[in-house]
Amino acid sequence: MGEIEEQAGWGFETLAIHAGQPADPSTGAVVTPISLSTTFAQSEVGVHQGYEYSRSGNPTRTAVEQQVAALEHAKHGLAFASGLAAEDNILRLLQPGQRILLGNDAYGGTFRLISKVWTPLGLDWTAVDLSDLDAVAASWPDDVGMVWLETPTNPLLTCFDIEAIAEMAHERDALVVVDNTFATPYLQQPITLGADIVVHSATKYLGGHSDVVGGFVAVDDDELAERIRFTQNAAGAVPSPFDCYLVLRGVKTLGVRMDRHCENARAIVDLLSGHRAVERVLYPQLPDHPGHEAAAKQMRDYGGMVSFTLKAGEAAARRVAASTELFTLAESLGAVESLIEHPGAMTHASAAGSPLEVPDNLVRLSVGIEHAADLVADLEQALDTAP
Numbered sequence: 001m002g003e004i005e006e007q008a009g010w011g012f013e014t015l016a017i018h019a020g021q022p023a024d025p026s027t028g029a030v031v032t033p034i035s036l037s038t039t040f041a042q043s044e045v046g047v048h049q050g051y052e053y054s055r056s057g058n059p060t061r062t063a064v065e066q067q068v069a070a071l072e073h074a075k076h077g078l079a080f081a082s083g084l085a086a087e088d089n090i091l092r093l094l095q096p097g098q099r100i101l102l103g104n105d106a107y108g109g110t111f112r113l114i115s116k117v118w119t120p121l122g123l124d125w126t127a128v129d130l131s132d133l134d135a136v137a138a139s140w141p142d143d144v145g146m147v148w149l150e151t152p153t154n155p156l157l158t159c160f161d162i163e164a165i166a167e168m169a170h171e172r173d174a175l176v177v178v179d180n181t182f183a184t185p186y187l188q189q190p191i192t193l194g195a196d197i198v199v200h201s202a203t204k205y206l207g208g209h210s211d212v213v214g215g216f217v218a219v220d221d222d223e224l225a226e227r228i229r230f231t232q233n234a235a236g237a238v239p240s241p242f243d244c245y246l247v248l249r250g251v252k253t254l255g256v257r258m259d260r261h262c263e264n265a266r267a268i269v270d271l272l273s274g275h276r277a278v279e280r281v282l283y284p285q286l287p288d289h290p291g292h293e294a295a296a297k298q299m300r301d302y303g304g305m306v307s308f309t310l311k312a313g314e315a316a317a318r319r320v321a322a323s324t325e326l327f328t329l330a331e332s333l334g335a336v337e338s339l340i341e342h343p344g345a346m347t348h349a350s351a352a353g354s355p356l357e358v359p360d361n362l363v364r365l366s367v368g369i370e371h372a373a374d375l376v377a378d379l380e381q382a383l384d385t386a387p
Contacts, residue, residue: 012071012186013255020066021248034245035059056233060241064248065216068206071185071251073192074218076225078232079244083181083201084109085237086215088117090177090197091146092231093224096122098145101169103130103160104355105153107179108348111356114148127355130160131291137168144172150179152295155307155343155364157182157282159291162298166194175224181205181334186258187300191220197228202247204334205304208257212246214239257336260369261304264338267372268365271379272308277316277386279361282307305333306365307343314360316386318342321363323382326374333366338375340365340382 010018021032035058040051051057061079069077080086087110094100100114104127114125128136130149147169151160166176177197178190184205190198200206202214219225232238239247265283272281284295285302295302310316320340321329327340331347341347344360351357367375 015070016067016254017252019070020063032060032063032245032248034241036241054241055236055238058241058244060244060248061239064244064251067248067251068185068216069218072198072218073189074198074220075222076219078217078225078228079202079239079247080215080217080232081237081239082213083199083203083215084113086199086217087113089228089231089235089237090199090217091118091123093175093227094123094145097143099124099126099141099143101136101144101147102127103149103153104128105156105158106150106356107154108350108356110179111354112350115354130165131158133164133168140172144174146175146177148177150182151291152182152284152303152305154182155348155358155362157284157289157305157307159284159295161294162190162193162195170194182303182305183299184254184258186255187303188298191218193298196221196224203332205254205258206251207247208250208254208335210332210335210337212243212250214243214247257369258301258304261367262301264369264372264375265302265304265306265367267376268306268367268379271376272306275383277310277312277383279309279311304367306367308363309359309361310363310386312387314344317361317363318345319385320382323385324378326370326378327365335366336369338366338368338370
């Protein structure tokens, strides 16, 4: 497995608990206060203590921005009201007439944002197989301004070589955006591999408890960060102080949660790999999985997401998804409780009929941190409903 270098002096778990979170200077409180004030006093016109108005900046937001940026090994962090709000701000870096190379396996909401919101405003997109870099390079359009990838992808969990893609894109003057939601900075740090921008749905593993919606952008380049920060303030899609607090609190346990997510996922993969009803198991640790070598090179472990297809088709997939007791049938992912869904009819319905359409016999699992044996037993009884 590829080893991730931690920042000088502190390891990941220590940074998660302490980066951006000094004791409160006025009271000594060890938990970062929730600053609800919308405005801040100035001693003279333009003279203040770093904050003027909470849309532009807030002490609780600053704490989570510094915390997650440190974990991503980035100089700058910017928090947003949702993952899609974060993505929307990144897309504003492009000009009409520029093209996005989008991995052909990606979150349906990302595809909807690019194809339905930004394409009418002048951006173009092309879906490509980012695992075949020779083919991508041979057919590279002249107007590409950005390469957008997830690794592992949602929902097929394909993994791509971030370092190789970044090198290819930078030779052609394109920015590289990596959605690191599935891997989290605990398992993978794309900035260190050459990515220009890292984006998260903080709703997922960063928050970790299904109780907050948020987004996050990590950037190492000062000029890029300033452009995104300007739009963050100008467009105003910022999180509330309480939402920032919930993400801040969730991230403190990210390392220990991800260890359990990964451990439980392996137990689920063992069940699925030998089950009569399962056509194929999709998990980056499996040697025949697309991008297994890339995952082994750049990830600490293989994550808590597992997908699989059913031999009996869509009806069986829907039946299994509706037959679990511990796995909750619901959208979203990355929290302490286990979730199950049918992507074709749920999270990826907006990709139907497009190059990003997903198989109709696909089931996606977000494996939580419950007792592994309980999860295995629950999924096993649900699989027994399949022909």
